[in-house]
Amino acid sequence: MDMLKEMAIFAQVVDSGGFSAAARHLGVTTSAVSRHVGRLETHLGGRLLLRTTRSLSLTELGEQVHAACARMLSTAREVHAMAGSYSARPNGVIRVSAPVVFGQTWLAPRLPGFLGTYPEVDVRLTLNDRTIDLAEDGIDLAIRIARELSPGLAARPLCAMxxxxxxxxxxxxxxxxxxxxxxxxxxxxxxxxxxxxxxxxxxxxxxxxxxxxxxxxxxxxxxxxxxxxxxxxxxxxxxxxxxxxxxxxxxxxxxxxxxxxxxxxxTGSIHAVYTPGRHLALKVRALIDYLVQAA
CATH class of the missing domain: 3.40.190.10 (Periplasmic binding protein-like II)
Incomplete structure (x- = not known):
């Protein structure tokens, strides 16, 4: 457990491509970053990095340790997301996309009730009849009217149409x-x-x-x-x-x-679709649940 900080700093050095860049990202001095990496090397009993004035490369041990550090940080982010999903109130901005007429006649009239229930959440609704790419367009939740949905998306049915x-x-x-x-x-x-x-x-x-x-x-x-x-x-x-x-x-x-x-x-069905993930943001989950109940 004493090495967690050193492991995180070492991973940042590798990801940033150098000690100075990692120091700027972390908001500390370059010498502090060097000391943490040195302590990790001492604890592991081997060199992790080959450093010259112009380049930085991983040793064989460094490659293995960096892979382990990356897994550790990924797990830490998942735990953080899990905590945010289950222990906090919904908050933040939700970016929503919906077909034009459905958004005008069905969705928009229901949003004031949602905003009143969750005062710490803001909604940015875009009405567009084209099929958008959620990741590319930065959309948290999209409404789709279709018999079959595109693969690679998670969905909750809202209502029949x-x-x-x-x-x-x-x-x-x-x-x-x-x-x-x-x-x-x-x-x-x-x-x-x-x-x-x-x-x-x-x-x-x-x-x-x-x-x-x-x-x-x-x-x-x-x-x-x-x-x-x-x-x-x-x-x-x-x-x-x-x-x-x-x-x-x-x-x-x-x-x-x-x-x-x-x-x-x-004919078709109306679904709320979102990018699948292990932990859905609480604000998005809250909006989906609200719309399902309001359908």
Whole structure:
């Protein structure tokens, strides 16, 4: 146990590439660093470093000792992270990424409650529909809507998601409500229209399954905009349920063919994803738990 400090300083010398750089990193004098390394060499009974005025290299013993010191420091950091995860209150900044409309309609309204519960935590929310790299973009937690998640990520399910057909009362009064999926072909319909979100829809009701192809004069790549269009009475909109929830609750929109469910690609689940690790930061764990309970 008496060698722990010397081992940490020796590892810093190797990682920094020299005594002076290690001293600057540690905030001590170069001579102090040299004394600690010398004591470690004396205790181990062998040279760890070959030093010249211009270079520094490890001896065979030094390579083995440095590997052991690196493992020791890694373990120490894990213990520190464990303590921070379980014994402290959540604190610090959480950087969160979410799809635009889900962030606007579902996530953002729930964040004030979380901030009120955890006054020492700040949230930096970025809304973006592209799939971001958590490590590269410095994101602690991302919300993903998908049937399958990318490998290499840990995830907690938040809630199920389904696409729904909605229309304004004025549209239904003028054009009538379709009674079957086949009748949708005679209506004005608006959907996302990009990537896999095309005009060929597969719907299921119990044991029944039908397919219908929609010829639409207007597609919009944003579900909030489709909801806004539908509220004007311009079309029947196909949107995620969270996008239409407020308008349905207020009566501005009404469900269409509510007993039918859409298949691929108009289906998925919503997950909170994060970089896997042995010890998840307490602030991130707290936000995930809060969102799961609020779902």
């Amino acid at each position: 389904r696409y729904v057909l909605v229309a304004a009362p004025a549209y239904l009064a003028q054009h009538g409500a379709p009674a079957t999926p086949a009748e949708l072909a005679a209506h004005h319909c608006c959907y996302l229209g990009y990537g896999r979100f095309g005009p060929d829809w597969s719907l299921r009701r119990g044991d029944e399954q039908v397919s219908v192809s929609i010829a639409s004069r207007l597609t919009i790549n944003n579900s909030a905009a489709i909801v806004a269009l539908a509220e004007t009475g311009g079309a029947i909109g196909l949107v995620p349920d969270f996008a239409a929830a407020a308008a349905l609750a207020a009566g501005r929109l009404q469900p269409v063919l509510a007993d039918w469910e859409f298949g691929e690609p108009y």
